[in-house]
Amino acid sequence: xxxxxxxxxxxxxxxxxxxxTDEDLKKGCELAKxxxxxxxxxxPYAVKQAAAWLAGxxxxxxxxxxxxxxxxxxxxxxxxxxKACLDGATEIDMVVNIGKVLSHDxxxxxxxxxxxxxxxxxxxxILKVIFENDFLPDDSYKIKLCxxxxxxxxxxxxxxxxxGYVKQADGSYNYKGATEHDxxxxxxxxSSQVQVKAAGGIRTLDELLKAKELGVTRIGATATVAMLExxxxxxxxxxxxxxxxxxxxxxxxx
Numbered sequence: 001x002x003x004x005x006x007x008x009x010x011x012x013x014x015x016x017x018x019x020x021t022d023e024d025l026k027k028g029c030e031l032a033k034x035x036x037x038x039x040x041x042x043x044p045y046a047v048k049q050a051a052a053w054l055a056g057x058x059x060x061x062x063x064x065x066x067x068x069x070x071x072x073x074x075x076x077x078x079x080x081x082x083k084a085c086l087d088g089a090t091e092i093d094m095v096v097n098i099g100k101v102l103s104h105d106x107x108x109x110x111x112x113x114x115x116x117x118x119x120x121x122x123x124x125x126i127l128k129v130i131f132e133n134d135f136l137p138d139d140s141y142k143i144k145l146c147x148x149x150x151x152x153x154x155x156x157x158x159x160x161x162x163x164g165y166v167k168q169a170d171g172s173y174n175y176k177g178a179t180e181h182d183x184x185x186x187x188x189x190x191s192s193q194v195q196v197k198a199a200g201g202i203r204t205l206d207e208l209l210k211a212k213e214l215g216v217t218r219i220g221a222t223a224t225v226a227m228l229e230x231x232x233x234x235x236x237x238x239x240x241x242x243x244x245x246x247x248x249x250x251x252x253x254x
Contacts, residue, residue: 002237003231003235003237004228004231004232004235004237005036007208007212007227007228007231008035008036008037008038008224008228009036009037009038010038010208010212010216010217010218010219011035011037011038011218011219011220011221011224011227011228012037012038012039012040012041012062012091012093012197012199012218012219012220012221013028013031013032013035013037013039013040013041013059013221013222013224014040014041014162014199014220014221014222015028015029015040015041015042015043015046016041016042016043016064016067016162016163017222020043022046022049025042025043025046025049025050026049026053028040028042029042029050029053029054029059030053031224031225032054032057032059032224033053033054033057033059035224035225035228036057036058036059037059037224038059038060038218039059039060039061039062039091040054040059040060040061040062041062041063041064041091041093041220042061042062042063043063043064044063044064044065044067044080044083044084047061047063047084047087047088047089048087048088050088051087051088051089052088060090060091061088061089061090061091062089062090062091062092062093062128063084063089063091063092063093064092064093064094064095064161065077065080065081065084065092065093065094065095065116066080066094066095066097067093067095067161067163068095068132068161068162068163068164069095069098069132070094070095070096070097070098070130070132071097071098071099074111074112074115074116077094077112077115077116078115078116078119081094081116081119081120081125082119082123085119085120085122085123085125086123089125090124090125090126091125091126091128092116092120092125092126092127092128093128093130093158093197093220094113094116094127094128094129094130095130095132095161096109096112096113096129096130096131096132096145097109097112098132098135098136100112101131101136101141101145102135102136102137102141106144106148109145109148110148110151110152113127113129113148113149113152113154114152117152117153117154126155126156127154127155127156128154128155128156128157128158128197128218129145129149129154129156129157129158130158130159130160130161130199131145131157131158131159131160131186132160132161132164133159133160133164133176133179133182134160134164134165134166134175134176134177134200135164135166139185142182142185142186142189143185143189145157146185146186146189146190146194147189149190149194150190150191150193150194153191153193153194154194155194155195156194156195156196156197156217156218157186157190157194157195157196157197158196158197158198158199158220159177159178159179159182159183159186159196159197159198159199159200160175160177160178160199160200161199161200162175162177162199162200162201162220163175164177164200175200175201176200176201177198177199177200177201177202178198178199178200178201178202178211178216178219180210180214183196183198183211183214183215183216184214187214187215187216195217195218196215196216196217196218197216197217197218197219197220198211198216198218198219198220199219199220199221200220202219202220202221202223203221203222203223203226203227204223204226204227204230205226205227205230205231205234208221208227
């Protein structure tokens with residue numbers, strides 16, 4: 001596997017912004033095919049369409065469950081997972097119930113994750129569990145989630161949704177996303193069989209390479225074109241001009 005392909009296969013190309021239209025989603029899938037990303041992570045209603053758009057390619061279909069705040073009942077999350085898998089998703093990114101995490105209701109958290117994980121396995125899909133670290137006040141919560149996910153044997157743990165906005169001192173809302181501190185912490189405290197996905201704020205090649213260095217094997221990103229084209233330029237790899245030109249200048253996070 002060449003260096004560019006290796007990087008592309010770290011990327012879940014994110015198609016989750018609420019303003020994205022059906023045409024935006026289709027174009028995003030075409031981009032993912034052109035760059036051979038690991039997957040597209042697409043809005044749940046469009047999973048069936050994405051499976052059709054990506055048919056015959058090496059790009060997988062991923063979607064989100066309980067997104068972005070994790071507040072649905074376990075039964076609804078399981079039903080969402082079942083529906084997504086039946087529609088063609090082979091990777092599921094679920095958000096934990098953050099209020100239950102902050103309540104230290106670890107039995108609830110463990111039971112919910114296991115039920116969704118079991119549903120994924122029934123349909124030959126894998127599970128990524130989103131912690132939403134910006135909402136967690138200290139490392140003890142993240143460590144406990146790493147331990148629970150390791151015990152259950154989920155395939156991935158994930159830092160963030162990319163939409164976990166927290167009110168700042170000036171009254172504005174922002175998020176940190178995948179910080180170096182959290183990536184190190186999650187890699188250290190998760191089982192070696194559990195992979196780490198970084199999401200939120202990874203927009204440059206250097207940020208992608210740093211995450212890889214820290215043991216991350218997947219990232220969620222909208223800046224796919226910018227990162228992979230920069231890698232080709234930096235490493236002197238010839239660019240397919242027809243591909244890069246097709247997606248140059250996009251401003252909607254394809």
